[in-house]
Amino acid sequence: MLPESRSSAGSLRARVRHVALPLGSLLLFLVLWQLLATSGTWSETLVPPPAKVWDAFIDVSTTHDGVRGYNGTYLIEHLGISLRRIAVGAGIGIALGVLFGLLMGTVGWLRSLFEPWITFLRTLPPLAYFSLLIIWLGINEEPKVTLLAVAAFPPVAVSTTTAVAAVPKSLVEAARALGASRWDVVKDVIVPSALPETLTGVRLAVGVAYSSLVAAELVNGLPGIGGMVKDAANYNNTPVVLVGIIAIGVSGLIIDGLLLRLERTAVPWRGRA
Numbered sequence: 001m002l003p004e005s006r007s008s009a010g011s012l013r014a015r016v017r018h019v020a021l022p023l024g025s026l027l028l029f030l031v032l033w034q035l036l037a038t039s040g041t042w043s044e045t046l047v048p049p050p051a052k053v054w055d056a057f058i059d060v061s062t063t064h065d066g067v068r069g070y071n072g073t074y075l076i077e078h079l080g081i082s083l084r085r086i087a088v089g090a091g092i093g094i095a096l097g098v099l100f101g102l103l104m105g106t107v108g109w110l111r112s113l114f115e116p117w118i119t120f121l122r123t124l125p126p127l128a129y130f131s132l133l134i135i136w137l138g139i140n141e142e143p144k145v146t147l148l149a150v151a152a153f154p155p156v157a158v159s160t161t162t163a164v165a166a167v168p169k170s171l172v173e174a175a176r177a178l179g180a181s182r183w184d185v186v187k188d189v190i191v192p193s194a195l196p197e198t199l200t201g202v203r204l205a206v207g208v209a210y211s212s213l214v215a216a217e218l219v220n221g222l223p224g225i226g227g228m229v230k231d232a233a234n235y236n237n238t239p240v241v242l243v244g245i246i247a248i249g250v251s252g253l254i255i256d257g258l259l260l261r262l263e264r265t266a267v268p269w270r271g272r273a
Contacts, residue, residue: 203256
């Protein structure tokens with residue numbers, strides 16, 4: 001067989017494996033789920049079969065028996081409202097994280113001043129300060145967006161600070177020797193060098209914001225996918241809870257895939273010798 005043919009055959013096998021393995025694991029999961037639901041170990045209220053979850057998905061996505069979706073809002077609308085909250089909150093947190101990371105990575109005393117506070121904030125679970133945000137900001141959008149911003153801020157700040165501090169000093173000194181200003185050094189040397197780790201921090205920050213979504217929508221969260229999950233749980237509506245959880249997970253996978261593609265486009269040299 002010619003080398004080109006072997007290479008194309010290997011590439012085809014790799015693509016097939018890349019698709020087949022996730023699909024196979026999904027099918028295995030559904031089979032195990034169905035067996036567990038029909039085993040009688042738990043009631044259907046606790047572990048509903050996949051068919052009931054699918055029926056719940058159809059119900060919350062359409063108008064049925066005169067009821068529009070869940071609580072008058074379709075599933076896609078609940079998800080869209082939550083994604084908008086994440087976009088605004090995580091966007092603010094990421095922007096502040098990159099700014100603080102650049103400052104702390106280049107100015108030593110600023111790192112000594114702020115790093116303990118950022119570490120303290122990073123270790124706090126969202127529920128620990130959400131009640132305080134409600135007291136300060138009320139029950140509308142402000143505490144939700146603020147919580148997501150606070151949750152997204154530390155991962156980006158820490159990763160950017162570490163990446164900036166790790167930029168080889170020889171590159172900075174070479175740029176200055178060639179007449180680069182301080183801004184030129186930051187723009188042309190520090191930012192490109194720190195970009196890979198910063199983008200990793202952005203992916204982590206979005207993941208943290210997603211994990212904080214239900215907490216952010218505990219109070220006055222409807223409409224919103226986290227609020228839908230919380231409200232359905234109050235009525236032991238497990239199928240709708242599972243629909244919401246699956247919607248959060250699938251949308252999170254899609255967004256992480258888009259961020260990963262952005263990372264590969266912005267820093268194509270990463271992982272290459």
